[in-house]
Amino acid sequence: MTWLKLVEGYMPMQMITELAVCILFFSICNYLLKKAGIGVPKFWAGILVWCFINLFYLKYRIYPPIPFSVRAIYGTVSACGIFMWVSGSQEEWLEFKRPIISVLDANNAFTKVLRTALLLLLPLGLGAFAYSSLLPSFDEPIELRTVHPAPPATTKVHGKTYVLQTAQQPYRIDTEGKYDPAYSNAHIVDQSMGRLMKDVNSSEDNPWDPNAKGYIKHVREGGEIFFQNCHFCHGDNLNGRGLWAFAFNPIPANFTDAGTIAQLQETFVFWRVAKGGIGLPGEGFPWASVMPPWEQHLTVDEIWKVIMFEYWHTGYYPRTWD
Amino acid sequence: MNIELINTVNSATTRELMNRQQMTQHKHQGFTASLIAAGVFMVGMVFSSPVLAQDAEGFITGKLPSPFPAEQVEAGKRVYFTKCVWCHGVNGSGDGPGADRLWPRPRNFNAGTFKIRHTASGELPLIDVDLLQTVTHGLPGSAMPSWEGILSEDQRRDVLAFVTTELVKDRSWQDDEFEELHILELEKLAAGAVAPSAESIKRGSELVVENKCIECHGLEGRGDGNAFNLKDDWGFSIQPADWHKCWNFRGSRQDAYNVKNIFRTFSTGINGTPMPSFADNTTVEDRWHIANYVNHLCERDADVDIAGGNVTDEIAANLFAAKPRGIDPLTDKPKVNFVIPSKFAEGELPKDEHDPRWYDERWDKGEGRRIVAIGGQITHKPRNFVNRIDDIWVQSLYNETHVTMMFRWDDRTKSVQEGEVDWDPYEVNLKDYGIVEQEPGGSKFDDDGMHPDSIAAKQTSYQVFNDGLAFQMPIKFQELPAPRKPRYFWGDEGFPVDIAKWTADGNLMAYEGTGWDKDLEDRDDFTEKLNLVKAEWKDGRWTVIISRPIKADYEADTYIELGKYIPINFFVWDGHNGDVGRKMGVSAFYYLVLEPPVPAEAKWYAGLAAIGLVIVEGWVLTRRSNRRKEQGNS
Structure with missing residues (x-):
């Protein structure tokens, strides 16, 4: 099934855009049909749109599937929206009500049969729904975990205390202790989908150039550490889809997502890497994360270098205080 | 400095094809190549051109592709040095920084040997079909990911231009003197494929015996045949595919249950490995039967016992009726459900895996057994970079007094530790006894052209320990402030866990765990209450059934209650992988729930x-x- 990609993972903008396009499409269809003199009654149009959003789009288009309780909220919200649409004016409201009233009044044989059938089926359906929802069923519990919890003021790694507010990535600062803008994402550029190095033949851009030194050499050293230690979970493209991503929960962080390292300070990342899952505060579920406390495996320099590599490879620049 | 490299016989005559099956390792002539100052390996080549008098059934003769324009090669170099070099190395020798901790080892491009192809055995692959699909869909079961959505199709083609032009050094797609392409007409053949049916599956089960597939792949196809000492052309340990995990087939192209992929691999073989092409000694029809059989062995909703491969009409019908499991599009593995339901069972609990209550109607088909995904333990030293067991299947039943769990998992090797070890069973810090993790290595060649420091080279030489399985549940889970749990790795000091650990030497022990680095505490009185109902290794699969009392000591063990979500984690050891102590496979948190009966008031409400x-x-x-x-x- 590669011909149609689901909305995978956390993609709110894609979801909202797609829904908006669909609603726009419906509106245009509705308008054209009305022009052609075969307008769809608002009663049926409302039901159709509601069913499309809740029973089709949100149920089958998004992966992983949205839990029922969340879809129930969307269902209510969209029902409110549709009611506002159908009750825009008194005539519209009357028009909307007309099919309901005509079944209630049952003035002809068809509506009489329909009314009787509905009067019987609705209570039966409700009873069956109540019964099935009272059966013991065991869905996966939903637990809300904070992905980026508040960091501590200081962290002690390999016997040295780092103040997160003032500590600096030693491989990104110049001789005066300032963040050097040259050591930035300028060396990695967006090209089509992939972020690639600018010039493979330049020792400033290519970490594997034999003459690479300084910043770009440190990137390579960080990359070596990454591909000996981190890719098993975070993946060869740092997108959190490594070999074992399917085995662990919480899933590994996706560094290519604009919501992870791109919006964090390097010292925050340093703290998270050094202390790992077990070092998280309670809201980060330290008991469940398999993220190693890397201070048990790497030196401080190696941790800084691997962070350097992560920013280089994703083309992001860390958030800074100024 | 002289370096000797192993060379491969890259193509095989028909006779060789048939012999390959029996070969466990090729002995090849290598010759000395010198290391040029720039650090480029000149790799020698000795190979013969494929001599196929006429195309085997289903193949047509193809044309060699024209060379790539220089700009495209240059564009691909940029992609390669950003994304690929980290595993495949500067010279494409499969020796990047990541290589030594990977198994299977990254491809060495130099010899032009590629596994998944539409071309005849020993031939180069089709760049714009085979290699492009490999880059697009990745190679499941290895670290090679899918690059679709990460690199554009143009970028994927560019990088292939670079790899095939610059990094494949011993052969060339432009070498019309030595190279030929005989291409499997897969789409055309698929249009006339033998549709799967019980008869076709049964015929396939006979053909895998006739064609000696089972010699390597095992009687039930779990990859447990002549499994352990197989080597690839470079001398690295490899293992035959487990047909029950089609999502791990390298050639599955993110479409695990598609029978075409099996047909293709079976028709063209896997270059560089002992897996030959069967194009010359099987008809196209027979190949479809085999592909249908292998495809239906892949785990589906029903757990069909295939009785050591003696597939009767009834078994074939059951295999045919079973439906594929849902594949998670995010991971390309079976979908995981973290809740393991335990159903009430009347009377005595099952004594073995054949008890019909395991296959109860009350479970929707396939919902009774849950797949538990396993990853290597990489949190604390010694880390396990290769988990040879990547999933276990768990099912549970309970009666008034006991709850029983059946664990079944594929393990190519039965490992029972022979002789005593120096440590006690409860000890977990085994560094002083020499149990350490794989060093990053550095991908150095030795005199035999091997990378002796790599995991891929070491796979057959570990000290063998016991296979094992353990699960942990919190002690006093009733008092856990939600969502707090004891740490997944043997609990923590504030929240200890109840661990039941089985080892293949027949021991089932109860321990209390208080942290990953704390020795386990023997719980002798609870050990007596654990019951090892069954533990058997057969045809590449362990079946272990463990039962325990529902109500245990509230203060010291897990006191289970009906209808409660009880966090549970699983641990698994493969003795032939040198797994022992903390070197093991681990799972995420799952929940065991003993499903209570339907409340009487449900009807009233x-x-x-x-x-x-x-x-x-x-x-x-x-x-x-x-x-x-x-x-x-x-």
Whole structure:
């Protein structure tokens, strides 16, 4: 099934855009049909749109599937929206009500049969729904975990205390202790989908150039550490889809997502890497994360270098205080 | 400095093809190549051109592709040095920084040997089909990911231009003197494929015996045949595919249950490995039968016992009827459900895996057994970078007093530790006894052209320990402040866990765990209450059934209650992988739930709801008719 990609993972903008396009499409269809003199009654149009959003789009288009309780909220919200649409004016409201009233009044044989059938089926359906929802069923519990919890003021790694507010990535600062803008994402550029190095033949851009030194050499050293230690979970493209991503929960962080390292300070990342899952505060579920406390495996320099590599490879620049 | 490299016989004559099956390792002539100052390996080549008098059935003769334009090669170099170099190395020798901790080892491009192809055995692959699909869909079961959505199709083609032009050094797609392409007409053949049926599956099960597939792949196809000492052309340990995990087939192209992929691999073989092409000694029809059989062995909703490969009509019908499992599009592995339901069982609990209550109608098909995904333990030293067991299947039943769990998992090797070890079973810090993790290595060649420091080279030489399985549940889970749990790795000091650990030497022990680095505490009195119902390794699969009392000591063990979510984690050891102590496979948190009976009041509430709605209906109708009367009057 590669011909149609689901909305995978956390993609709110894609979801909202797609829904908006669909609603726009419906509106245009509705308008054209009305022009052609075969307008769809608002009663049926409302039901159709509601069913499309809740029973089709949100149920089958998004992966992983949205839990029922969340879809129930969307269902209510969209029902409110549709009611506002159908009750825009008194005539519209009357028009909307007309099919309901005509079944209630049952003035002809068809509506009489329909009314009787509905009067019987609705209570039966409700009873069956109540019964099935009272059966013991065991869905996966939903637990809300904070992905980026508040960091501590200081962290002690390999016997040295780092103040997160003032500590600096030693491989990104110049001789005066300032963040050097040259050591930035300028060396990695967006090209089509992939972020690639600018010039493979330049020792400033290519970490594997034999003459690479300084910043770009440190990137390579960080990359070596990454591909000996981190890719098993975070993946060869740092997108959190490594070999074992399917085995662990919480899933590994996706560094290519604009919501992870791109919006964090390097010292925050340093703290998270050094202390790992077990070092998280309670809201980060330290008991469940398999993220190693890397201070048990790497030196401080190696941790800084691997962070350097992560920013280089994703083309992001860390958030800074100024 | 002289370096000797192993060379490969890259193509095989028909006779060689048939012999390959029996070969465990090729002995090849290598010759000395010198290391040029720039650090480029000149790799020698000794190979013969494929001599196929006429195309095997289903193949047509193809044309060699024209060379790539230099700009495209240059563009691909940029992609390669950003994304690929980290595993495949600067010279494409499969020796990047990541290589030594990977198994299977990254591809060495130099010899032009590629596994998944539409071309005849020993031939180069089709760049714009085979290699492009590999880059697009990745190679499941290895670290090679899918690059679709990460690199554009143009970028994927560019990088292939670079790899095939610059990094494949011993052969060339432009070498029309030595190279030929005989291409499997897969799409055309698929149009006339033998549709899967019970008969076809049964015929396939006979053909895998006739064609000696089972010699390597095992009687039930779990990859446990002549499994352990197989080597690839470079001398690295490899293992035959487990047909029950089609999502791990390298050539599955993110479409695990597609029979075409199996047909293709079977027709063209896997270059560089002992897996030959069967194009010359099987008809196209027979190949479809085999592909149908292998495809239906892949785990599906029903757990069909295939009785050591003696597939009867009934087994074939059951295999045919079973439906594929859902594949998670995010991971390309079976979907995981973190809740493991335990059903009530009347009377005594099952004694073995054949008890019909494991296959109870009350479970929707396939919902009774849950797949538990396993990853290597990489949190604390010694880390396990290769987990040879990547999933276990868990099922549970309970009666008034006991809960029983059946664990089944594929393990190519039965490992029982022979002789004593120096440490006690409860000890977990084994560094002083020499149990350490794989060093990053550095991908150095030795005199035999091997990378002796790599995991891929070491796979057959570990000290063998016991296979094992353990699960942990919190002690006093009733008092855990939600969502707090004891740490997944043997608990923590504040929240200890109850661990039941089975080892293949027949021991089943209860421990208390208080942290990853704390020795386990023997719980002798609870060990007596654990019951090892069955533990058997057969045809590449362990079946272990463990039962324990529901109500244990509230203070010291897990005191289970009906209808409660009880966090549970699983641990698994493969003795032939050198797994022992903390070198193991681990799972995420799952929940064991003993499903309580249907509450009697459910019926009453349902009836009340229905009656309530009838009343509402009556009110609406009355109101409407009153309104109409009013309207009529006015």
